[in-house]
Amino acid sequence: TGEEPYSIAMTLLDAGLTPNQFRVDAIDISKEALHKARRALYTRNSFRGNQLQQGKRYFKQTTDGYELCQLVRNTVKFKHGNILDPLALAQNNYDIIFCRNLLIYLDKSARFRAIELLDRLLMPKGLLFVGSAETGVITTNQFVSVRCPFAFAYQKVKHLGKRQTRDSEQGRRRNWETSSSLPTHQSPMTVIHSLYPIQEKEEGQNQEDQTTSSSLSALVNRQSKAIKQSCLQRELEKGQESLLEKARRLANQGSLEEAATLCQTYLSQNLTSAEAYVLLGEVHQGLGNDEQAEQCFQKAVYLKPNYYEALFHLALVQEHRGELAKATVIRQRIQRLQNLKS
Numbered sequence: 001t002g003e004e005p006y007s008i009a010m011t012l013l014d015a016g017l018t019p020n021q022f023r024v025d026a027i028d029i030s031k032e033a034l035h036k037a038r039r040a041l042y043t044r045n046s047f048r049g050n051q052l053q054q055g056k057r058y059f060k061q062t063t064d065g066y067e068l069c070q071l072v073r074n075t076v077k078f079k080h081g082n083i084l085d086p087l088a089l090a091q092n093n094y095d096i097i098f099c100r101n102l103l104i105y106l107d108k109s110a111r112f113r114a115i116e117l118l119d120r121l122l123m124p125k126g127l128l129f130v131g132s133a134e135t136g137v138i139t140t141n142q143f144v145s146v147r148c149p150f151a152f153a154y155q156k157v158k159h160l161g162k163r164q165t166r167d168s169e170q171g172r173r174r175n176w177e178t179s180s181s182l183p184t185h186q187s188p189m190t191v192i193h194s195l196y197p198i199q200e201k202e203e204g205q206n207q208e209d210q211t212t213s214s215s216l217s218a219l220v221n222r223q224s225k226a227i228k229q230s231c232l233q234r235e236l237e238k239g240q241e242s243l244l245e246k247a248r249r250l251a252n253q254g255s256l257e258e259a260a261t262l263c264q265t266y267l268s269q270n271l272t273s274a275e276a277y278v279l280l281g282e283v284h285q286g287l288g289n290d291e292q293a294e295q296c297f298q299k300a301v302y303l304k305p306n307y308y309e310a311l312f313h314l315a316l317v318q319e320h321r322g323e324l325a326k327a328t329v330i331r332q333r334i335q336r337l338q339n340l341k342s
Contacts, residue, residue: 002068019071045335095127103137247262263276
């Protein structure tokens with residue numbers, strides 16, 4: 001319904017890019033969702049935390065809700081499409097693709113076709129962002145982790161040098177801490193699989209573009225260093241990893257069977273850990289065990305009724321199974337929780 005691609009566009013604008021320096025293509029199989037996205041009209045429930053306050057300059061309050069400004073809307077192009085269509089986006093190539101919480105709901109054959117399409121759509125050295133539960137389904141002969149904390153990002157292997165590929169593979173096995181929470185810009189209503197290319201720069205690009213790119217790079221580097229320092233400090237304070245942290249690290253590296261075993265061991269000692277059940281559910285999704293995953297999410301909600309991540313996963317599971325009425329009830333519950341927080 002537009003929340004995620006519009007959030008991507010606003011983030012790029014906030015980082016200093018101008019509208020002519022990027023384009024966001026948002027693809028969805030639901031024509032109804034695309035129609036709502038093009039309206040760009042949202043209620044207070046569409047915003048998490050203080051997002052509305054942070055982005056208020058992009059919205060105009062009306063009697064029907066909050067209307068997004070034309071500047072942002074013009075940077076996003078919505079398209080109807082199916083990721084399993086071999087002709088989908090045949091004439092497009094992208095520097096970055098966001099495809100989160102979709103692959104885990106496909107069977108093995110469909111997942112292979114989807115990954116092949118994503119690989120074809122990516123430019124050389126292009127980046128693919130997936131969901132936390134999907135790290136185990138990304139094939140290592142096509143993609144390698146970029147080793148960025150708190151992000152599940154991969155780069156195309158065949159466009160990397162041999163040494164860089166080997167170093168990246170070794171990096172996947174190093175200890176680094178990550179978060180299991182949903183990304184801030186994840187839409188609470190509908191998952192939009194957004195793609196946006198940043199156009200190739202001409203050799204004669206002006207100095208302003210170079211300055212903007214340098215500023216953005218410096219900002220990302222500072223944020224990455226701050227995150228790494230924070231992670232290191234927490235590790236020093238805790239002294240050693242807990243079983244749950246080890247399980248999360250293994251899951252992020254694609255060692256799903258080992259991660260599941262550690263989660264189960266942890267739960268045998270911590271029977272009321274909703275967080276552990278959510279992680280185990282995500283691991284089961286990565287392994288294709290949808291029934292076990294749903295049971296884990298249900299247990300997490302039983303232990304912690306207002307657990308957003310567990311409710312979100314349950315809604316996705318039921319939507320995938322075609323139980324739209326049940327999914328709608330959960331979505332409404334999530335909206336009420338967000339409304340209370342605001």
